[in-house]
Amino acid sequence: MSEANASATRITPGNALRPEDIALRDARPSDAVGQYALWLGDDALILAQRLGWWISRAPELEEDVALANIALDQIGHARSFLTYAGRAWDRTEDDLAYFRREPEFRSVHLVEQPNGDFARTIARQLVVSLYQWELYSRLVDSTDATIAAIAAKAVKEVDYHRDHSIQWVLRLALGTDESRRRMIAGLTLTWPYVDELFADHPLIDGIDGAGVRPSTLRAPFDAAIRSVLDEADLERPAVPGAVGGGRSGRHSEHLGYILAEMQVLAREHPGASW
Amino acid sequence: MTGGSTTGDDGATAPSAGPQETRAAWPLWEVFVRSSRGLSHVHAGSLHAPDAEMAVRNARDLYTRRNEGVSLWVVPASSIITSDPDAKDRFFESPQGKDYRHATYYTKSEGVKHL
Numbered sequence: 001m002s003e004a005n006a007s008a009t010r011i012t013p014g015n016a017l018r019p020e021d022i023a024l025r026d027a028r029p030s031d032a033v034g035q036y037a038l039w040l041g042d043d044a045l046i047l048a049q050r051l052g053w054w055i056s057r058a059p060e061l062e063e064d065v066a067l068a069n070i071a072l073d074q075i076g077h078a079r080s081f082l083t084y085a086g087r088a089w090d091r092t093e094d095d096l097a098y099f100r101r102e103p104e105f106r107s108v109h110l111v112e113q114p115n116g117d118f119a120r121t122i123a124r125q126l127v128v129s130l131y132q133w134e135l136y137s138r139l140v141d142s143t144d145a146t147i148a149a150i151a152a153k154a155v156k157e158v159d160y161h162r163d164h165s166i167q168w169v170l171r172l173a174l175g176t177d178e179s180r181r182r183m184i185a186g187l188t189l190t191w192p193y194v195d196e197l198f199a200d201h202p203l204i205d206g207i208d209g210a211g212v213r214p215s216t217l218r219a220p221f222d223a224a225i226r227s228v229l230d231e232a233d234l235e236r237p238a239v240p241g242a243v244g245g246g247r248s249g250r251h252s253e254h255l256g257y258i259l260a261e262m263q264v265l266a267r268e269h270p271g272a273s274w
Numbered sequence: 275m276t277g278g279s280t281t282g283d284d285g286a287t288a289p290s291a292g293p294q295e296t297r298a299a300w301p302l303w304e305v306f307v308r309s310s311r312g313l314s315h316v317h318a319g320s321l322h323a324p325d326a327e328m329a330v331r332n333a334r335d336l337y338t339r340r341n342e343g344v345s346l347w348v349v350p351a352s353s354i355i356t357s358d359p360d361a362k363d364r365f366f367e368s369p370q371g372k373d374y375r376h377a378t379y380y381t382k383s384e385g386v387k388h389l
Binding site for chain 1: 300321322323324327328331332334335336339340341
């Protein structure tokens, strides 16, 4: 993550919204909208940190690059959302990523779940990408112009993540006995963390129109996942939901370890840049 | 768990003892990219993928990360027939010295307009 520079030169064509642009905008979210942006940014950041572990470890070089690409997309979304959230309290994206403690993170438990084997990571990725696509494709109509703009950029990338995970679910589920066994196991381990994605939280009542009420995403998500599972000849796991609480800063045992690794360098050398 | 990462595999799936199960290598594909300003697809490189659908996706991830293209072709490398590099003389030497095969060899005849 880097300091915004005020240069007018752009390296990439087009005029997609960059985190640097958000930092320079006049728009400041309310405290509640800032909190909502933390939800989205933290989900993307922690997922990216998990996916980054696969670099050099994926089954094939090409898949290594594919997972790294998805992780980088998520880091991009996290940078935008955290930059915007930080405008509510005069904090930078780096302040929020590296100098918050575990209870201050607002990510759901799903994204902090262990990678396990490749099939388990794909199962987690399937759920996340279907959820994020449903969410961002509605957030493009957010009454908050910045959140709408971030979602408009992110939804195209998440659309690709969705395709990537569906392709792999089909291949693993309909591949060999071993790949199918692992896909089912991965889906079963992932499923308890689905409910939390759609649990309503009082915060949403205070930001009318800027966000999307999580419970309204449940039906489209269920329809989307059902069509994937049908095509893959998989059953929806019949396992009870886990206790959530991520949106209130209550996390599973995994997040602390993720943060320790993610934050150690910035805390060791505060203010350092590279 | 090895490598010292605190955020990786939780070790729930222990590697099975005994020899590594050998997997068949993914086939090789050649990738062609058409840039937004180009009319033709240009060979960009190659990659391995299990099937055609994944090959296109891997090509997207490997060869279009910096706005290089707007269209992709992937072709199984085994489908490409190449000329024999040892047959350069028989294949490619013939046109050399045959200036009359180039338009510039000819002078314009009198009275021809708009040529």
